[in-house]
Amino acid sequence: MPRVTVAREAGACYGVERALRLVRETAARSEAPVCTLGPLIHNPRVVAELEGRGVRVVETPAEAAGCTLVLRTHGVTPAVEAQARESCAEVVDAACPFVKKAHLAAERLARDGYQVVVVGEAGHPEVEATLAHAVAAGAEACVVNSATEAEALPVAKRVGVVVQTTLSRARLSEVVGALAPRVEDLRVTNTICEATSGHQHSCEELARKADVMVVIGGRNSANTRHLAEISAEHCPGTHHVEGEDELLPVWFEGADLIGVTAGASTPAEHIRAVCARIAELSGATAIERDGDSGTGQESRP
Ligand code: SF4
Incomplete structure (x- = not known):
């Protein structure tokens, strides 16, 4: 009989839970219309749910003039935050405290006279915000995402590295290994x-x-894509989905152990829905947390 096993740590992290709580509370109490600056998190289904609560996504603080504006988990550049505070009725900062830590680290390196190298995906909002904090604090700063890019980088004598919060340790080691000599x-x-x-x-x-x-997780979610990459290295039968409606029965034919994991922007209810549908499609009778196998008990991810 097939088993469905959920990874020991999977799904919405502290920062996402906090941001979701903040935006739901704000939508319930704010008299002014509520907007988020960009999608609150990289999960189209969560963004659709928030739209159902009247929360609108805007691209610039100017579009939210007179509204309550929620700044998302990825953080924003100092210039954008200043614009938001000037034009909006209220600003609710839902940036994850760990992302803020990266911004502060970049500023500290800049003030201490280091060239700042942000290791991560160029163009990702969190990375762009970290980069902007370094530049605003006076550093020469850039983004690299591989050992090859680090090797090609013109470097100063003193280089300070900060990292996109969702990057893998292996990628950080590669880049540091390329810079160190x-x-x-x-x-x-x-x-x-x-x-x-x-x-x-x-x-x-x-x-x-x-x-x-x-x-499980948004295709636009960097951390979910990293999980899919890690999974595919060890299990060729890896499938990245945003929800249960994308599952295909053929994936589970002949499988004994069906593993499930989810990115940090995937709420628990999405994991439960996907597990329930996998059980229907595969005939599995137990949904377990990895490490709890053998109890035969269904565990709630
Ligand atoms: S994954 Fe991102 S949002 Fe979640 S706790 Fe970590 S830094 Fe914060």
Whole structure:
């Protein structure tokens, strides 16, 4: 009989839970219309749910003039925050405290005279915000995302590294390994969030033994895509879905252990819905948390 096993650490992290709570509370109490600056998190289904509560997504603070504006988990540049405080009736800062830690680390490195290298995906809102905080604090700053990019980078004598919170430890090690021989004074502030590494480690642990892996989360979510990459390295039958309606019965044919994991922007109810549908499609009778196997008990992810 197939088993559905959910990774030990999977789904919405502290920062996402906090942001969702803040925006729902704000929507319930605010007299002014409520907007988020960009989608609150990288999860189209959650964004649709918030729209149902009257929360509108805007692209610039100017579009939210006179409204209550919620700043999202990825944080914003200092210039954008200043514009928001000037034009909006109220600003609610839902940036994750761990992202703020990366911004502060970048500012500190800048003030201490380091060239700041942000390791992560160029163009990602969190990375762009971290970069802008370094520049605003006076640093020469840039983004690299691989050892090859780091090797090609013109470097100063003193280089300070900060990291996109959702990056893998392996990628950080690669980049630091490429910079270290070329720099006199290299200061690395590891701003990878523990939720991310916990999700990644649990994903790998499960993918090594699973016949099929289902990774749940927005396709626009960097951390979910990283989980899908890690999973695929260890389990070729890995599928990235945003919801239960994308599951195909053929994926589960002949599978004994069906692993499930989810990105940090995936709420628990989405994981439950996907697990229930997998059980229907595969004939599995138990949904367990990894490490709890053998109890035969259904556990709630
Ligand atoms: S993954 Fe970590 S840094 Fe990102 S929102 Fe969640 S808790 Fe914050």
